[in-house]
Amino acid sequence: MVKAVINGIPIEVEEGVTILDAARKAQINIPTLCKHPDLTSSASCGICVVKLKKNNRMFRACCTPIEEGMEIITHDPEIIEIRRTVVELILSNHPNDCLKCGRNNNCELQKLVADFGIREEHFDKFVRDIPKDSSTGTIVLEASKCIKCGRCVDVCQNMQDVWALSFLERGIHTRISPAGDIKLADSPCVRCGQCSEHCPTGAIFEFDETSKVWEGLMDPEKYCVVQIAPAVRVSIGESFGFQPGVNLTKKTYALLRRLGFKAVFDTSFGADVTIMEEASEFVERFVHKKGTLPLITTCCPAWVDFMEKFHPDMIDHFSSCKSPHEIMGVLSKTYFAREKKIDPEKVFMVSIMPCTAKKYEITRTDEMFASGYQDIDVVLTTRELARMVKQAGLDFAQLPEEEPDHVLGDYTGGGVIFGATGGVMEAALRTAYYLVTEKQFPKVEFENVRGLKGVKETSIKIDDTKVNIAIAHGLSNVEYVLNKIREAKKNNQPMPYHFIEVMACPGGCVGGGGQPYGVTDAIRTLRSKGLYAHDDAMKLRCSHDNPFVQKLYNEFLGKPLGKRSHELLHTDYKARPVYRK
Amino acid sequence: MEKTVFIKDTDGGTKDRTREFYTEFINQLRERKLEDKIQVVRVADVGVYNQGVVMRLLPDNFLYGQLEMANIPALIDESVVPGKRIDHLTCHHISKQMKIVLRNCGVIDPEDIEDYIAHDGYQALAKVLTEYTPEKVIEEMKASGLRGRGGAGYPTWLKWKFTREVKSDEKYVICNGDEGDPGAYMDRSVLEGDPHTVIEGMVIAAYVVGATQGYFYIRAEYPLAVDRIQKAIAQAYDYGLLGKNILGSSFSLDVDVRLGAGAFVCGEETALLASVEGKRGYPHPRPPYPAVKGLWNHPTVINNVETLANISSIMLKGGKWFSGIGTETSKGTKVFAVTGKVKNSGLVEVPMGTTLREIVFDIGGGVLNDKKIKAVQTGGPSGGVIPEDFHNIPVGYENLQKLGSIMGSGGMIVMDETDCMVDIAKFYLRFCVDESCGKCAPCRIGGTQLLNILEKISEGTAHLDDLKKMRKISFAMQKASLCGLGQTASNPVLSTMSFFEEEYKTHVVDKKCPSRRCSRLFSYSIIQEKCVKCGACYRNCPVNAISGSRESGYKISENACIRCNRCFEVCKFNAIDRG
Amino acid sequence: MKKMTKEELQKLKEGWGKEKKNWIRVGYSSCGIAAGADEVYNTLREEISKRNINIEIKKCGCVGMCYAEPLVEVNVEGAPRVYYGKVDKDIAAKIVERHVSGKMLLNDRIYDVKVNS
Numbered sequence A: 001m002v003k004a005v006i007n008g009i010p011i012e013v014e015e016g017v018t019i020l021d022a023a024r025k026a027q028i029n030i031p032t033l034c035k036h037p038d039l040t041s042s043a044s045c046g047i048c049v050v051k052l053k054k055n056n057r058m059f060r061a062c063c064t065p066i067e068e069g070m071e072i073i074t075h076d077p078e079i080i081e082i083r084r085t086v087v088e089l090i091l092s093n094h095p096n097d098c099l100k101c102g103r104n105n106n107c108e109l110q111k112l113v114a115d116f117g118i119r120e121e122h123f124d125k126f127v128r129d130i131p132k133d134s135s136t137g138t139i140v141l142e143a144s145k146c147i148k149c150g151r152c153v154d155v156c157q158n159m160q161d162v163w164a165l166s167f168l169e170r171g172i173h174t175r176i177s178p179a180g181d182i183k184l185a186d187s188p189c190v191r192c193g194q195c196s197e198h199c200p201t202g203a204i205f206e207f208d209e210t211s212k213v214w215e216g217l218m219d220p221e222k223y224c225v226v227q228i229a230p231a232v233r234v235s236i237g238e239s240f241g242f243q244p245g246v247n248l249t250k251k252t253y254a255l256l257r258r259l260g261f262k263a264v265f266d267t268s269f270g271a272d273v274t275i276m277e278e279a280s281e282f283v284e285r286f287v288h289k290k291g292t293l294p295l296i297t298t299c300c301p302a303w304v305d306f307m308e309k310f311h312p313d314m315i316d317h318f319s320s321c322k323s324p325h326e327i328m329g330v331l332s333k334t335y336f337a338r339e340k341k342i343d344p345e346k347v348f349m350v351s352i353m354p355c356t357a358k359k360y361e362i363t364r365t366d367e368m369f370a371s372g373y374q375d376i377d378v379v380l381t382t383r384e385l386a387r388m389v390k391q392a393g394l395d396f397a398q399l400p401e402e403e404p405d406h407v408l409g410d411y412t413g414g415g416v417i418f419g420a421t422g423g424v425m426e427a428a429l430r431t432a433y434y435l436v437t438e439k440q441f442p443k444v445e446f447e448n449v450r451g452l453k454g455v456k457e458t459s460i461k462i463d464d465t466k467v468n469i470a471i472a473h474g475l476s477n478v479e480y481v482l483n484k485i486r487e488a489k490k491n492n493q494p495m496p497y498h499f500i501e502v503m504a505c506p507g508g509c510v511g512g513g514g515q516p517y518g519v520t521d522a523i524r525t526l527r528s529k530g531l532y533a534h535d536d537a538m539k540l541r542c543s544h545d546n547p548f549v550q551k552l553y554n555e556f557l558g559k560p561l562g563k564r565s566h567e568l569l570h571t572d573y574k575a576r577p578v579y580r581k
Numbered sequence B: 001m002e003k004t005v006f007i008k009d010t011d012g013g014t015k016d017r018t019r020e021f022y023t024e025f026i027n028q029l030r031e032r033k034l035e036d037k038i039q040v041v042r043v044a045d046v047g048v049y050n051q052g053v054v055m056r057l058l059p060d061n062f063l064y065g066q067l068e069m070a071n072i073p074a075l076i077d078e079s080v081v082p083g084k085r086i087d088h089l090t091c092h093h094i095s096k097q098m099k100i101v102l103r104n105c106g107v108i109d110p111e112d113i114e115d116y117i118a119h120d121g122y123q124a125l126a127k128v129l130t131e132y133t134p135e136k137v138i139e140e141m142k143a144s145g146l147r148g149r150g151g152a153g154y155p156t157w158l159k160w161k162f163t164r165e166v167k168s169d170e171k172y173v174i175c176n177g178d179e180g181d182p183g184a185y186m187d188r189s190v191l192e193g194d195p196h197t198v199i200e201g202m203v204i205a206a207y208v209v210g211a212t213q214g215y216f217y218i219r220a221e222y223p224l225a226v227d228r229i230q231k232a233i234a235q236a237y238d239y240g241l242l243g244k245n246i247l248g249s250s251f252s253l254d255v256d257v258r259l260g261a262g263a264f265v266c267g268e269e270t271a272l273l274a275s276v277e278g279k280r281g282y283p284h285p286r287p288p289y290p291a292v293k294g295l296w297n298h299p300t301v302i303n304n305v306e307t308l309a310n311i312s313s314i315m316l317k318g319g320k321w322f323s324g325i326g327t328e329t330s331k332g333t334k335v336f337a338v339t340g341k342v343k344n345s346g347l348v349e350v351p352m353g354t355t356l357r358e359i360v361f362d363i364g365g366g367v368l369n370d371k372k373i374k375a376v377q378t379g380g381p382s383g384g385v386i387p388e389d390f391h392n393i394p395v396g397y398e399n400l401q402k403l404g405s406i407m408g409s410g411g412m413i414v415m416d417e418t419d420c421m422v423d424i425a426k427f428y429l430r431f432c433v434d435e436s437c438g439k440c441a442p443c444r445i446g447g448t449q450l451l452n453i454l455e456k457i458s459e460g461t462a463h464l465d466d467l468k469k470m471r472k473i474s475f476a477m478q479k480a481s482l483c484g485l486g487q488t489a490s491n492p493v494l495s496t497m498s499f500f501e502e503e504y505k506t507h508v509v510d511k512k513c514p515s516r517r518c519s520r521l522f523s524y525s526i527i528q529e530k531c532v533k534c535g536a537c538y539r540n541c542p543v544n545a546i547s548g549s550r551e552s553g554y555k556i557s558e559n560a561c562i563r564c565n566r567c568f569e570v571c572k573f574n575a576i577d578r579g
Numbered sequence C: 001m002k003k004m005t006k007e008e009l010q011k012l013k014e015g016w017g018k019e020k021k022n023w024i025r026v027g028y029s030s031c032g033i034a035a036g037a038d039e040v041y042n043t044l045r046e047e048i049s050k051r052n053i054n055i056e057i058k059k060c061g062c063v064g065m066c067y068a069e070p071l072v073e074v075n076v077e078g079a080p081r082v083y084y085g086k087v088d089k090d091i092a093a094k095i096v097e098r099h100v101s102g103k104m105l106l107n108d109r110i111y112d113v114k115v116n117s
Helices: A018-025 A077-092 A108-115 A149-158 A194-198 A210-218 A232-235 A234-240 A250-258 A267-286 A301-310 A312-317 A322-338 A359-360 A382-392 A413-419 A425-439 A475-490 A522-538 A547-557 A563-569 B017-029 B069-080 B112-117 B123-131 B134-144 B156-165 B186-193 B195-209 B223-238 B269-276 B305-317 B318-322 B355-362 B397-402 B421-435 B440-461 B464-482 B484-488 B492-500 B500-510 B538-539 B566-570 C008-017 C030-035 C037-050 C090-102
Strands: A004-005 A009-013 A048-050 A058-059 A070-074 A139-141 A167-168 A176-177 A205-207 A223-228 A263-265 A345-354 A378-381 A455-462 A465-473 A501-505 B003-009 B036-042 B053-058 B060-066 B172-177 B213-218 B254-259 B300-304 B332-338 B347-350 B373-378 B384-387 B409-415 B524-526 B544-547 B552-557 B574-577 C023-027 C056-058 C072-075 C081-086 C110-114
Touching: A004 A018, A004 A263, A009 C023, A048 A077, A048 B332, A048 C008, A058 B552, A077 A108, A077 B300, A077 B440, A077 C072, A139 B053, A149 A167, A149 A194, A149 A475, A194 A205, A210 A345, A210 A378, A210 A382, A223 A250, A223 A267, A232 A234, A232 A250, A232 A267, A232 A382, A232 A413, A232 A522, A234 A382, A234 B384, A234 B500, A250 A263, A250 A382, A263 A322, A267 A322, A267 A413, A267 A425, A267 A547, A267 A563, A267 B269, A301 A312, A301 A359, A301 B544, A322 A547, A322 A563, A322 C081, A345 A382, A359 A378, A359 B552, A378 A382, A382 B003, A413 A425, A413 A522, A425 A455, A425 A465, A425 A501, A455 A475, A455 C110, A465 A475, A475 A501, A547 B223, B003 B017, B017 B069, B053 B069, B053 C110, B112 B223, B112 C008, B123 B305, B123 C008, B134 B156, B134 B195, B134 B318, B134 B384, B156 B195, B156 B300, B172 B186, B172 B195, B186 B195, B186 B305, B186 C030, B195 B213, B195 B223, B195 B300, B195 B305, B213 B223, B213 B269, B269 B300, B269 B500, B305 B318, B332 B355, B347 B355, B355 B373, B355 B409, B373 B421, B384 B492, B397 C110, B421 B484, B421 B492, B421 B500, B440 B464, B440 B484, B440 B500, B464 B484, B464 B492, B464 B500, B492 B500, B538 B544, B538 B552, B538 B566, B566 B574, C023 C030, C023 C037, C030 C037, C037 C056, C037 C090, C056 C090, C072 C090
Parallel strands: A004 A070, A223 A263, A223 A345, A345 A378, A465 A501, B003 B036, B172 B213, B172 B300, B213 B254, B332 B409, C023 C056
Antiparallel strands: A004 A009, A048 A058, A048 A070, A139 A205, A167 A176, A455 A465, B003 B053, B053 B060, B332 B347, B373 B384, B373 B409, B524 B574, B544 B552, C023 C072, C072 C081, C081 C110
8 A cells, every 4th residue: 555645635545556546535536638547548638747746846647656655736826727738739739610519518628628717719720621531431530620639549459459540640740540541441440439439529420320310200201110229228318317327218218209210119129039040050050060169249240340351260150140230120121011011111220329330230231131121221329319319309307118119129138138248148148048958047147247357258057068158348359269269270179169259349339339428447337237237127038038039930030040030130241351442 | 200390370260370380480491401300281270279370299299379480490499309398388288078988989990890809899898797796887887977878867877776676587778879869960970980889888788787688779860870780789799799698608688770760759768669669659658667667568778879888988997987087966978069150060078077168169169250159059959058158167967957958968059140049949849849759739739839939930920928928838848748858849949038038029029130040030132332233143143033234233022032141142242231 | 700708808809919000090980971981982092002002991980070071090100190181082192192102291181180198
């Protein structure tokens, strides 16, 4: 333990704690801008400077560890003046576009400028006119708003191991761009959106498609239907004053109907269907030895893109099953349209996702048009939905609770935990166990697959057979798992795992690229807890017990992995170049 | 010839009397029939300045100054012939230079390791490896008082001690040869002229801290230095002075070369480490310091070229010897690159404590064209200007800091009355803005804003409160920048503002540049009364800004004029005004 | 070359003996080369071989008088040891002819005189 004094207040913290964290014990939140709890300090903005009492030396609180006997002053007129000057300097390099910017009212720079009471701009403006890059159709890079905090580069290179973003040029000309100054769509970008999730300003933003949805809703010819992803229900409330993790499923159904959707579905139903297909796939490979092991999940499109670009040698391991919302899409334009006797061409299917990569997924291959039409018409992120709610003026907190449309709306606990890392695996195992043993799992909660550890390795017993499992979230954790497989292959050893789940975003979909801003490990945990609590409270915990799923198979699909399933619910993969052109 | 007489009028200028004195001397020798015994030579430089006509006699080594023609008979009869010294004519002069770092430069062939060995090369290493423990070396280095010569002045022994004390299987030694200061080339000359002394210093450093791998980080703009070091390393391997079991001892060291790629910021420790690791040359916050977590997170010592070049001399002659040179807090010698408006520009190595005046006038020969000295700039883009009033201050780390400058790596630029202080500040700041890595906002944006204001000042569009703004930005940059580049980029500005505030005010308020440098603040015109209409200016103007004819006379267009000064130079009638 | 021990190092040093009596050194660092040391060096070599003179010409580093490059230091028995500065190929030829051969120093070209102290 280290004893020190901050602003005259004695504190005691563990060794290695930064001054920034230690100051909280003295009830001080030192202002920061470039710091993010997920990432190591880049120490670039210079706002968190504090003073050493004995010699007036100044250094950054975010990266300097507190030492025994240190006497720190966190604020005095001189320090505040320096911080203000730094904010003014950053402002002089930033366009005055707040009113028209997507982060208006939700921007970390805006907050600092307001907190420091800056009313006048003393310095000449130096804003570089860099054209917007919307080439991916999912993420928009507006480099002229960038404050060079470095978070997106750290995220893309170190947290996600994609290396689509980097710094170009130097000095005042520094800017964020893919290497080689190419368009984002031609770079390794997998559209996971983690860059936009961590960006403090409006420099990286999701591609806003709310106007497309409004148009669809206004079109009398269109029959608008909508689905919400598991992770959305425990985070949509954050834009309306609720704590992260509060389960607002039924209010969200009500809200969507009031926006004008004719049918409200739930992606968790699609998740249940995915489990039927994928668990069956696992049984095929594991029990009947047809196909390659380990089986790797594929509901995450950013992970699929990453694999196709960087690890195409793993394609055989991939589950051919589509992601839950794509399954919902194709079912809405076949099964549902048939049921309700609606012309499928008129069905306009919108997915509300925590994810930016889903915007890319919906036109990924021809198989995303398996219904004969584009299966999903528009993907909106949680953030975009929140904006639509505000535009409509809906008082979210006061809305009543409603039910979904039961055709594609009812789900089991297994379906809803998809949003947390380990959730897909847990749901799949619940059903795989049943498919193999024809018995229900005695205890359906697998604590070992839950939690925020980057790579979780565990195993379960199905009858007397041990099934080895690995779960990775955050793309930088994938290599470890894949290398173990390659190592085993090279040395002709048995596979270290049988079943692997990968989620591109740390924490799983609850920490997705389209979720409300300000994600930290604490918030990821709260949101996941919300999902697990929801699962806990449900009567039906296993996907195979979902009566509507059973109806779907009996009346329409036949059986899992059957002909119709393969036509509609499965896809394939191919190697893609890391850099296009 | 038995004796040689060297003659030079050290006052020089247009009234150079060297030839006159020389001719008369020879005549008088002829009268005495001595012209075949004594050679008289006119020299270009005799190492003494402003002492009138100077004469040196060899082999007796008498030096005489302030000589008149009338002295010649006495000089010949009473001194040259009998070999006796004439005291009242003697010019007392001792060379102010002391070569330790540069001792072999110009003496040995840098591409021949045996030449180095013949001049005591690798003797220090042999002594250390066979007689000294690392602790004993540290003690000797502590006694010497050697401080880092890269600019920070950190005690070398302490840096080695810290690195030695960290437990690790892998440790590194890096020689920082990035030398980015404009006008500084001391390290380049050492690497080109005596590469082995730096290698020897590195091996000793590695032995002390327990390193197994050394790197030379040399900027790519020094291809000859890189080439010579590579050759020297190869030869050292050949002779068993690098590699396994050096000189038969149990100590092994591998050394390799890494190139810079055009970034001044990579001379900063943490950015240098990033660069060697193949990453973008961004500085990183310290702690952790390189001694604890350096190259690839292993303990690393980073020493400047000049620091390492001192090691072998210290270990051979002892720390006590070294600490006997210099001042109380700044021991040993320092190599300075004296450039700018000085007659003898080049490298000088002087004991710490030598004054600026001695360096510029006694060694440098004085100001070019005998103009008046205005200031001396030290420390490169991190340093400041020192006006004439302070040129008697003994040079040392603390002394220069007290004057608002720094020692830096040793750049020393002499400035005269035609140098504009605003322009000087602008030059250094522009360099820092160009070289800024861009990571932290205070340096990246602050530097640009500061430069913007300086440009306004030199264009006559600034206001007095811009001076206040400059101080505000400079303060923020000093305190909130991540690395030394940003922290010191405002030094030239603050230094020139502090010593030459009037000059700034003249630019801002009167919109005039007294030194005729800031081209927007003065214009060229023809003084018609003096003009003889010869047309010389008209013919020589490179941009045809002068119009007219021999009949009607000539006129300069202010807008087209680029202030190149050609017309002023070619006019023989002083008819060009630079108001 | 065999890897040395401390004793062998000492022997190598002593083997070089005292400094030779006659030699020429040409400044060959970046400052010298930029000022034209290459041509000077080649001229010196040519002139020496033309006259069959036995004298060593060595390339060395920068001695610090960069303003006077190309620098040539000449030490010939029977004449003082001097530095010639701002040497070009004509002066180089004269150095060999007058100083090295004839032991007569050149006027107006000497920038430093080495005194045995």
